Amino acid sequence: MAEIKWEKEMDAALARAKAEKKPILLDFFNPN
Amino acid sequence: MGAVTYPDANVTEFVNNRMIPVRLLSDAQPYAKDFNIKWTPSIITLDESGTEHHRIVGFLPPEEFIPAMMLGIAKVNFDLDRFNEALTELEKIIAEYPKSKATPEAIYLQGVSGYKSTKDPKPLKAAYEKLHAEYPDSEWAARALPYRLIS
Numbered sequence: 001m002a003e004i005k006w007e008k009e010m011d012a013a014l015a016r017a018k019a020e021k022k023p024i025l026l027d028f029f030n031p032n
Numbered sequence: 033m034g035a036v037t038y039p040d041a042n043v044t045e046f047v048n049n050r051m052i053p054v055r056l057l058s059d060a061q062p063y064a065k066d067f068n069i070k071w072t073p074s075i076i077t078l079d080e081s082g083t084e085h086h087r088i089v090g091f092l093p094p095e096e097f098i099p100a101m102m103l104g105i106a107k108v109n110f111d112l113d114r115f116n117e118a119l120t121e122l123e124k125i126i127a128e129y130p131k132s133k134a135t136p137e138a139i140y141l142q143g144v145s146g147y148k149s150t151k152d153p154k155p156l157k158a159a160y161e162k163l164h165a166e167y168p169d170s171e172w173a174a175r176a177l178p179y180r181l182i183s
Contacts, residue, residue, distance in 0.1 A: 002041065002044050002045070002048070003038075003039070003044060004038050004043075004044050004047050004048060004053050005048055005053065006053050006054060006055045007052065007053065007054040007055075008054070008055065008056075009054070010054060010056070010063060010082070012054075013052050013053075013054035014080070014081075014082055016052045017052045017078075017079075017080040018080050018081075020052065021080065022050065022051055022052050022080070023050075023051055023052070023077055023078060023079055023080070023085075023104065023105050023108045024051065024052045024053075024054060024077070024078040024079075024080075024082070025047060025051040025052065025053045025054070025075065025076075025077060025101065025104075026054055026056070026063075026067070026075070026076040026077075026078055027033070027053070027054070027055045027056070027073060027074075027075050027076075028056055028057070028058045028060070028063075028064065028067070028069045028072055028073065028074040028075075028076075029033070029034065029055060029056075029057065029058060029072050029073055030057070030058045030072040030073075031057070
């Protein structure tokens with residue numbers, strides 16, 4: 001089953017967003 | 033979100049194709065402070081430079097999540113004066129998700145985007161008429177009320 005390919009660092013997400021010209025989905029979560 | 037919405041096949045496909053997804057703990061600094069995170073889930077749409085344009089706090093089921101994210105994408109384009117791109121996204125929300133809670137706001141923003149891109153006020157009145165006819169109890173119908181006076 002496919003899964004969402006989450007980035008775990010903001011800097012990596014920003015670099016990809018600029019390179020791929022896509023907006024960022026930023027999810028703040030609580031694992032508990 | 034992690035148990036129901038994110039595993040949904042349509043959600044997964046949408047997010048992987050249309051956005052750059054990043055997940056941070058709710059106390060991850062400096063971001064939790066920078067974005068003033070007080071509750072989870074907090075789901076924020078950012079542009080390519082990291083500026084916020086749309087925020088959802090709380091759970092959304094899969095059928096609401098996709099149009100909500102599309103509205104976030106539309107708002108990024110609207111705020112950056114990319115009105116044609118915003119209109120393309122908004123038209124998809126309105127056509128494909130007519131029962132979504134995001135749709136009344138999409139209609140309102142469609143009217144504003146149409147006006148700002150053409151300086152013709154007719155899209156504002158069209159937005160009021162659609163909201164009044166199809167979503168009369170939405171807050172966006174109330175916000176569009178002044179546009180009924182446009183001739």
